[in-house]
Amino acid sequence: xxxxxxxxxxxxxxxxxxxxxxxxxxxxxxxxxxxxxxxxxxxxxxxxxxxxxxxxxxxxxxxxxxxxxxxxxxxxxxxxxxxxxxxxxxxxxxxxxxxxxxxxxxxxxxxxxxxxxxxxxxxxxxxxxxxxxxxxxxxxxxxxxxxxxxxxxxxxxxxxxxxxxxxxxxxxxxxxxxxxxxxxxxxxxxxxxxxxxxxxxxxxxxxxxxxxxxxxxxxxxxxxxxxxxxxxxxxxxxxxxxxxxxxxxxxxxxxxxxxxxxxxxxxxxxxxxxxxxxxxxxxxxxxxxxxxxxxxxxxxxxxxxxxxxxxxxxxxxxxxxxxxxxxxxxxxxxxxxxxxxxxxxxxxxxxxxxxxxxxxxxxxxxxxxxxxxxxxxxxxxxxxxxxxxxxxxxxxxxxxxxxxxxxxxxxxxxxxxxxxxxxxxxxxxx
Amino acid sequence: xxxxxxxxxxxxxxxxxxxxxxxxxxxxxxxxxxxxxxxxxxxxxxxxxxxxxxxxxxxxxxxxxxxxxxxxxxxxxxxxxxxxxxxxxxxxxxxxxxxxxxxxxxxxxxxxxxxxxxxxxxxxxxxxxxxxxxxxxxxxxxxxxxxxxxxxxxxxxxxxxxxxxxxxxxxxxxxxxxxxxxxxxxxxxxxxxxxxxxxxxxxxxxxxxxxxxxxxxxxxxxxxxxxxxxxxxxxxxxxxxxxxxxxxxxxxxxxxxxxxxxxxxxxxxxxxxxxxxxxxxxxxxxxxxxxxxxxxxxxxxxxxxxxxxxxxxxxxxxxxxxxxxxxxxxxxxxxxxxxxxxxxxxxxxxxxxxxxxxxxxxxxxxxxxxxxxxxxxxxxxxxxxxxxxxxxxxxxxxxxxxxxxxxxxxxxxxxxxxxx
Numbered sequence: 134x135x136x137x138x139x140x141x142x143x144x145x146x147x148x149x150x151x152x153x154x155x156x157x158x159x160x161x162x163x164x165x166x167x168x169x170x171x172x173x174x175x176x177x178x179x180x181x182x183x184x185x186x187x188x189x190x191x192x193x194x195x196x197x198x199x200x201x202x203x204x205x206x207x208x209x210x211x212x213x214x215x216x217x218x219x220x221x222x223x224x225x226x227x228x229x230x231x232x233x234x235x236x237x238x239x240x241x242x243x244x245x246x247x248x249x250x251x252x253x254x255x256x257x258x259x260x261x262x263x264x265x266x267x268x269x270x271x272x273x274x275x276x277x278x279x280x281x282x283x284x285x286x287x288x289x290x291x292x293x294x295x296x297x298x299x300x301x302x303x304x305x306x307x308x309x310x311x312x313x314x315x316x317x318x319x320x321x322x323x324x325x326x327x328x329x330x331x332x333x334x335x336x337x338x339x340x341x342x343x344x345x346x347x348x349x350x351x352x353x354x355x356x357x358x359x360x361x362x363x364x365x366x367x368x369x370x371x372x373x374x375x376x377x378x379x380x381x382x383x384x385x386x387x388x389x390x391x392x393x394x395x396x397x398x399x400x401x402x403x404x405x406x407x408x409x410x411x412x413x414x415x416x417x418x419x420x421x422x423x424x425x426x427x428x429x430x431x432x433x434x435x436x437x438x439x440x441x442x443x444x445x446x447x448x449x450x451x452x453x454x455x456x457x458x459x460x461x462x463x464x465x466x467x468x469x470x471x472x473x474x475x476x477x478x479x480x481x482x483x484x485x486x487x488x489x490x491x492x493x494x495x496x497x498x499x500x501x502x503x504x505x506x507x508x509x510x511x512x513x514x515x516x517x518x519x520x521x522x523x524x525x526x527x528x529x530x531x532x533x534x535x536x537x538x539x540x541x542x543x544x545x546x547x548x549x550x551x552x553x554x555x556x557x558x559x560x561x562x563x
Numbered sequence: 564x565x566x567x568x569x570x571x572x573x574x575x576x577x578x579x580x581x582x583x584x585x586x587x588x589x590x591x592x593x594x595x596x597x598x599x600x601x602x603x604x605x606x607x608x609x610x611x612x613x614x615x616x617x618x619x620x621x622x623x624x625x626x627x628x629x630x631x632x633x634x635x636x637x638x639x640x641x642x643x644x645x646x647x648x649x650x651x652x653x654x655x656x657x658x659x660x661x662x663x664x665x666x667x668x669x670x671x672x673x674x675x676x677x678x679x680x681x682x683x684x685x686x687x688x689x690x691x692x693x694x695x696x697x698x699x700x701x702x703x704x705x706x707x708x709x710x711x712x713x714x715x716x717x718x719x720x721x722x723x724x725x726x727x728x729x730x731x732x733x734x735x736x737x738x739x740x741x742x743x744x745x746x747x748x749x750x751x752x753x754x755x756x757x758x759x760x761x762x763x764x765x766x767x768x769x770x771x772x773x774x775x776x777x778x779x780x781x782x783x784x785x786x787x788x789x790x791x792x793x794x795x796x797x798x799x800x801x802x803x804x805x806x807x808x809x810x811x812x813x814x815x816x817x818x819x820x821x822x823x824x825x826x827x828x829x830x831x832x833x834x835x836x837x838x839x840x841x842x843x844x845x846x847x848x849x850x851x852x853x854x855x856x857x858x859x860x861x862x863x864x865x866x867x868x869x870x871x872x873x874x875x876x877x878x879x880x881x882x883x884x885x886x887x888x889x890x891x892x893x894x895x896x897x898x899x900x901x902x903x904x905x906x907x908x909x910x911x912x913x914x915x916x917x918x919x920x921x922x923x924x925x926x927x928x929x930x931x932x933x934x935x936x937x938x939x940x941x942x943x944x945x946x947x948x949x950x951x952x953x954x955x956x957x958x959x960x961x962x963x964x965x966x967x968x969x970x971x972x973x974x975x976x977x978x979x980x981x982x983x
Contacts, residue, residue, distance in 0.1 A: 241976035269692035316960035525683035
């Protein structure tokens, strides 16, 4: 007869062993079969395949791998060395004369249309999907925003998604593209580069080109920040205009050498950080390089550069987006300045990447507000407006009638408003 | 036999269990697939970082604020807007008063507005917005070369006419707001231009008001639901168009009307599956049953691909490159490749994801090559995002060969005697 205590002890041991065995069995079963496979295992297998297949396709699309990269693409990329000289292309001379001759031979492609010099807006984004989907969504909204402004103002758009020059990728990619477009389109008088993270927020305002008849580069910035402080943010290359002329080609040639990626760009970055106030340490960027170039070769270039700050050719978003409601209440489109900014530029948000310099929620909300603030100015023409600056839905602000042209005549941005000079028309129309 | 990966976590078990309890939501599966594909790749450490885009929930951004959807009067039949009967006169008057906005840019070159669009909310598919972006770039290129303006719509003007019907209120609104526009060209967001050199034969259409890709026999004789395609069509800006839109709209209002109309269409049209009324089937039905009213002003074009079904085109691009050249617009070099059924912005479509997206890349590159060659470049292959130079830079850029004549095409020229 086993003592009761030992009996209990034995029972406990048995229970422990049973539980242990049961545990191991379950582990093994989960490993081989999985709880999920207790039912409809075939449908699951198909679904699992679908999931894996779709994941694979999406990952492939979103990677930087390209089917045409050479098989041994794990090799180190070939960078230009510090001794190599980089050029954007063969030196062009006499471009002004060449252009003039071409224009006289091609009167059906004049450099002015309806009294306005022909402008081409150049913008773009990388050929890959953004690191995260919301980035592509805002690229789409930003291009719609540009399409709207340019349609109203008769400006053509080139949206670049190709890296024409593998040396000058990233923010430098605009240089070869600007040069290429100038040379292929002599009928274009001005090339306007605009970043993909910049949006038009004044749909009425027009760049006062007559102000720049003696200049070839119009760029937003502050002369004292530039000449006195040598600040790396004295000018902004997110939105600027280049006249199509020899001077511009020469400037591009002088600007490009800091760009080629690899040791050249790295070393150039150090020079820029050393010479420009406030610049963090990183590889050379086009903006710092331009500032440095204009400072160190001031006499050669500055007389043809217009440093503009009377209106927001580039408007740094922080400090602007919170005030949209106040602007709507107090002012009207057409001013282009701090009362109704021409361009709101989301520097530092980087929605196409993985990380920005600011909290995501703040950036995205601000971008949505800027988009809707601008869209309202377009929708007004059709009798609609967004329900709120964060709302994708719209509401009617003017009733439908059987004589729609009467309403339209009152709100048309493109034509001088009949009998009402104060609203709608730009105050700086040339 | 087992592999370390198969020792799941309790969290995974819970996931599996809950999935199976919700097995009836089968359609949610692909949605979960496409949504989860992204965060699974990310590091857990990032979940609390406010600057990290990967872990951010976009639903926090949009606010459905201020105001209700307009409630339609249930007793009144649906209308697109107040009836207008004298649009030709109103428009004519306006054109006279505004000589700077003529409806013809040159002889035989009408002013055209291309209209397309997409939702103001991000796509459910994580690469959907990227394909919408490529698609609009493609349209920007064609339209710049051909002197056509673009309107990209992201607003739902009338909640009752949502989905494929949303184009009707939009088209009406644009016609009435842009009297200077002679033709409105509607184009779906999943359609791409693949012949950059083809200019529409405007003279052919001088006596008609609506041009769609399709075949007379298939519409009028067979009443086939795909006898024409409303993914890419031209509508002239006149009274006839307003009347057509009014006659087309009644099957559109969502809910009971659209469902019932769908049943009629499935019954009356050949080959139509069962689903709610769509604008295309409604158009076939309208034309087939009211030919006398509308037929003489409708041109069903099959001489070139105003709409080209992608299924029969995309595999032939290499063959086309070898044997033909841009400018034909037809089976030799299609004007438009239309990815019907792909739905890259949605959760799932009628075709496998891989086929759709890869073919859209090819179509995009096929079109893009024709633009890049103006500047001396081309894609390394139809599948590649990378480009290579095909023409060296010279010191005499104005002498560059412009094989396709797209650098300064005739269809872009302005009238020589323009007054400034």
